[in-house]
Amino acid sequence: MTSAYPTLEQMGIHSFDSISQYRLRREARADVLKVYYHRPAGSLLSRSKKFTFARPKAAVPVEFQKTAQWHQLDDTSPVLRQALVELQQLLNTAGPDGDDATRDSKQQLLQDLEHMERVMKAKLEELRRQIAALK
Structure with missing residues (x-):
């Protein structure tokens, strides 16, 4: 097949x-x-x-x-x-063509930015927990 x-x-x-x-x-x-x-x-x-x-x-x-x-x-x-x-x-x-491509690019950049913010927030919280555990 x-x-x-x-x-x-x-x-x-x-x-x-x-x-x-x-x-x-x-x-x-x-x-x-x-x-x-x-x-x-x-x-x-x-x-x-x-x-x-x-x-x-x-x-x-x-x-x-x-x-x-x-x-x-x-x-x-x-x-x-x-x-x-x-x-x-x-x-x-x-x-994608024309304005659709621009809209898709902008939408993707916004999604990437939101994802990066979530990842960074989680990483900072993890580091803070590790620092607190060392005290």
């Missing part, structure tokens, strides 16, 4: 009907794909999987790396490109 999503299967993704969304971001020398799952409360299964795809090393000036063109370079992994196609098919979403 041939899967409809062979690239995702090769990446270790098998619960296709549990996928709720995915995010793609570009880090310094890699693309990071994060796939999120619908999970019931109290589930021991992970709520997400993270995949990192290295980019080829290129001599690009730092100033250029801060531009929009840098984020649109076509040097992404072919496996990543195929995985994105399969995820879009799976979730019945069209590729």
Whole structure:
């Protein structure tokens, strides 16, 4: 039996009907794909999987790396490109364009900021507990 999503299967993704969304971001020398799952409360299964795809090393000036063109370079992994196609098919979403992409980017940044705030708050509370235990 041939899967409809062979690239995702090769990446270790098998619960296709549990996928709720995915995010793609570009880090310094890699693309990071994060796939999120619908999970019931109290589930021991992970709520997400993270995949990192290295980019080829290129001599690009730092100033250029801060531009929009840098984020649109076509040097992404072919496996990543195929995985994105399969995820879009799976979730019945069209590729982002125009204002939708801007709104999605802003929404993602806000979600990332909220997540980072929760993580930092939890870490600070943990450190305070450890300090209190030392007294």
